[in-house]
Amino acid sequence: MNSTLAILAVLDGISYAALVFLVSVGLSLIFGVLRVVNVAHGSLYAFGAYLAATFSIKVAPLSPWLTYPALLAASIVIGVVCGGFIERVLLRPLYGRDDVLQLLITFAAFMIMDNLQRLIWGVQPIFAAEPLKLLPNVTVFGVNYTSYQVILLPAVAVATLFGLRYFLRRTLAGAVIMAVTEDREASTSIGIDARRVYFVTFIIGASLAALGGALASPTTSLVPGMGADMIVLSFAVAATAGLGQIEGAALTALMIGLTRAFVIYLQPEFEVLVPYLLMVLVLLVRPYGLFGATQMRKI
Amino acid sequence: MQYLKTAFAAAAATAIFAGAALAQGKPQEIKIGIATFLSGPASVFGVPAKAAAEMIAEDLNKKGGIGGVPVKLSFIDEGAGGEALVSNYRRIVQDDKVDATFAAISSGSCNQLVPVAEDLKVMNFMWDCGAASILETKKYRYNFRTQANGTPEMLAVLIYLLKTKPDFKTIAVVNQDYAWGRESWEIFSTALKAMKPDVQVVAELFPKFGAPDYSTEVSRLLALRPDVVLTTAWGGDLDTLVRQAGQRGLLQQSTFVLGIGESSIQRLGKDLPEGLIVGARGDHWFLHPEKKNDPAFKAFNEAFKAKTGAWPIYPVYHMAQAFTALQTAYDKAIKANDGNWPTREQVVDATAGTEFATGFGRPVTLRPEDNQGLEAQLVGVTKSFPGYDFKLLDNMMIFDPKVITNPAGVRSVEWLKTLKPEFAKMDVPTFKQ
């Protein structure tokens, strides 16, 4: 493998990592605050993608540039409506109950959403590539890349990362969320409404999943079953990074993205194995993930 | 006089007896169980095929059904997963007592259901699955394939490529990682090696089935610059690959061969450029050059378009073939049984060796040695035509199945190895759109 190919692989790895990060950071955030592994996260990703495609097909005839706000609008709608519903109706009655039940109820939500998606959008692949086509291609060593994939997606990912950091560290709402993450009981005792925090966090996390789907929608065919694959991948990223670790998720996504790209160039047979093998290896050495803090055992 | 009376009574008694037997034998309805994908990615084939089955059955029943008996359909979902599929198949055969089954689309499902059908002694038509090996490794009594298999399908595409672009030097493959993707490449590459040994294979990529992103594969192919890129992907995977490749200029750089691309043409619309070689898993094309002026063919296509919003694709025609095969077999069995209603075993006997014609393509023969269908193959190249917002096929070749199917009793790969470069120089009729 020469240096040219290595640079190509890096570009491919970065654009892939950007999408993976967007989806997994939402999962990580929700776990960090609610201590719930949201299995329906992949379905939110799929719903975000489908709704974004529906919106952009609707607005494209008016002006193709309107498809960008359409992607954003779709992810917020899904985040608020679906995310809000899952938190308020399904998860809320279960706080304080067995963790398994919380996880399983999101599994039920996953099954239902997977089925609903088929009933709403049908089974034929849907494709809405306007946003991808609007931006010009860039050429690197004679190889074309879409600037949507190698510039826009990484830019959105970086913006999300810093936006989240700023929100959590510098704003009051963020500080409240961080407080609940650090110590749920103490923050409740000083008058923080944990339920409200849960609700808001879940919506943010769900919107990020939907945003990942919306941003992926111009590049890929939307098909039934697309959510089931995404959830394990983002789960692998979140777990490898350490659940709740936002910067960690970014680095891990980048690591997985780059490894995957190099593997496709060198040994394509092992592509699928990459994220899971990394996950096992990391978890064996550092059970709480690369960036996770060790937890005290409760007596 | 007395004698005459007795004779008359005897004759009457015989007539009544025969009539009773006939009435008893002729069922209320012929029940057909159909396994098709109603969920999962392969529902791009399964759902149109289901619509076709309902349309065909309705039409058939309007015309009096099969031998005067209406047909009744029940569907089971291949997408429900192995266990549910087999249990449901057993249920429709054992509890609902269907008379015949059409199963299935995926070779995986066929691998599971074919032995079950044989066990349960119910006639099954493999109506869409393409793995050649199923009928090559074992002789079945109750299982028939009412269409071709992967061998002639891929061979036709390869010969078309060799005829239209004889001097290519390098080839790369991007196939889905499952049996069809692997097997179709094995068929294609074996035949290629036999007929044009100087071609170099520069990349063999098997991305995961249902992979949402081929960007890295596309980059690698852009860097490798192969003369030809083959893919036998289908459904959403093919759409994604073609669009990602098209957006980044790969479709213009290399000659793309879409092994079973006929089913994606309408969906891809303007994103599919001109000059791609497209196969159709049989001689299936809604503007079939030999049939396009046939009123029945046109009426069927238009009715299908009115019902589903799209022109028929190959699984639709495969479904029609299964129905026609069943009807032909029943008619043959009734005739062989002196007009009386045949038993199930008699129908199975009659099915072996049957030739049937849907009128939507050339006739198909069920080879009696191994129950494999001999089906013609159509391959063409994409081109724009006024009046359509998607590409049509041009310079279509229709291949004779007797020539490009491996003989019964010889395994595909063994047979493909024996092909000579001259084989690709066969005469094949070419049709303009």
Place this chain on the structure above:
Amino acid sequence: MSEKDLMTRRIKPITTAAVIFFLVSAVAPLFVASWATLFALILAKGIVVLGIVLLLQAGQVSFGHAMFFAIGAYTSAFWGKYVGGGDILLYLVLGGISSTVFGLIVGLFVVRYREIFFGMLNLAFSMVLWSLLEKMFPYTNGADGIRVARPGLLGFVFTPETFQYVILYVSLLIAAAAFYGVQRYLESPLGHMLRAIKSNETRLEYLGMSARRVLLIGYVISAFLGGIGGTLVAIIQQIATPEFGFWTKSGEFVFIAILGGGAHAFGAFAGAAMFECVRFYAAAHLADSWQLILGVVLIVIILYAPNGLIGLRQRYRQSGKGGR
């Protein structure tokens, strides 16, 4: 009333229900042919779920248990493919051995973790296995899986009609034995120690027990049950596919355990029966919404009957006595 009496009063009716259930699965399929396979599947899956229920006693949920299920299934498949021939008993022994060995190896790593980290590491291992099964196409046939030819039993060969009953009764015998064995295990000191991991692990260690060892024993048993169940399903379905080891399969097993109720071994079978029947009949009548129906059933169970199907009875009894 002593605690012991209270226990027996609670356990008795459930054991009676279990006996009735096993009797029904023995007799009902004689009348409806297609039930033979359905019940065989219920029993086989119930055996796997027994393993999940076992771990639930320790408060641990494995979200990767399908790996043992897949290992059991693929052991028979590989044997058929590379060695040829085969016998139900041989398959079961091999499937049991391979899943036990594998369970021991994976177990050595995972028993160091608890709760979500336990579940996650299990998931990671199962996904590695799944991707290997998918990717090692030359050996595993990839996503299409390997056919498992119908084996004989003790040298006897069966017609397909007889075979579905043979495998049903084999599954029934194993299920009953597994049910009894798990019951005994849970009532034994080891079983109580397993429960102690959930209630208070540190206290267990203060008593001089190694929580890891206790959990490891439980884990290996549950892996063994998973392997046996997988072997049976592979024989019933006559195929082993990577899907057997996918995470949704693991989710399904946990789902069944919660559906039936994790507090008692019979929950595994009650849950499996309910799950398979809903899926079977929903798929039959509403081919395109069976997932939706299962999802709604699960939500209703979680929200309104958190102790699962076997908990329903208790709730009914309590409310009958005027409630709490």
